[in-house]
Amino acid sequence: MFPDKFIAHGKLKPQKYFSINSITDHQKYHLEPTSANSLSIMNSLTIIISLVSISLFQPTHAQNSPQDYLDSHNAARKQVGVANMTWDNTLAAYAQSYANQRVSDCGLVHSNGPYGENLAKGIGMFTGTYAVSLWVAEKQNYNYNTNTCVSGCDFLHYTQMVWRDSVRVGCAKVRCNNGWWYVVCNYDPPGNYEGELPY
DSSP, rough: OOOOEEEEEEEOOOOOSSOOOGGGOOOOOOOOTTTTTTTESSSOOOOEEOOOOOOOOOOSSSOSSEEEEEEEEHHHHTTHHHHHEEEHHHHHHHHHHHHHTTTTTOOOOOOOOSEEEEEEEESOOOOHHHHHHHHHGGGGGTTTTTEESSSSOOOHHHHHHHOOTTOOOEEEEETTTTEEEEEEEEEEEOOOOOOOOOO
């Protein structure tokens, strides 16, 4: 099932040797629902896609378990020959704590903590694995040979997921006060260092 709407957000770390807590430079991207291949770049953009929900069923806990998140991440990593991640309860607790802080506004604002981080939100049948699939879909935007985006778009969620040195993941999902679902995945060690290839 597809959610009615979703938004995703990732971040870039300019230098591997800088303090992660001091990094505030991140980007959001916006995808118009009528032109899925036409992406706009700005300093701060948001991915928004509206989809029609055809389900009459209530959201379930399916596709939100630690194993579901882990399997989704590892499938993407396997495609590029990167070793599997393992689930980390410390990262999951961090993700849950941060997600709980966003319940009032559902804002796609990074925690700026010590970990790599992917964020997404959506309404309707928005599951954790659907959030992960949105990040995986950015693979088509990524040119490994140039380590850049092929046409002014986002790929940072995807590269964080397949970052070779990021070997642990923990995720959480909460329902915000506005009815949207909010998903956080944290990665350790973090990835997306400027000028470095993910794998």
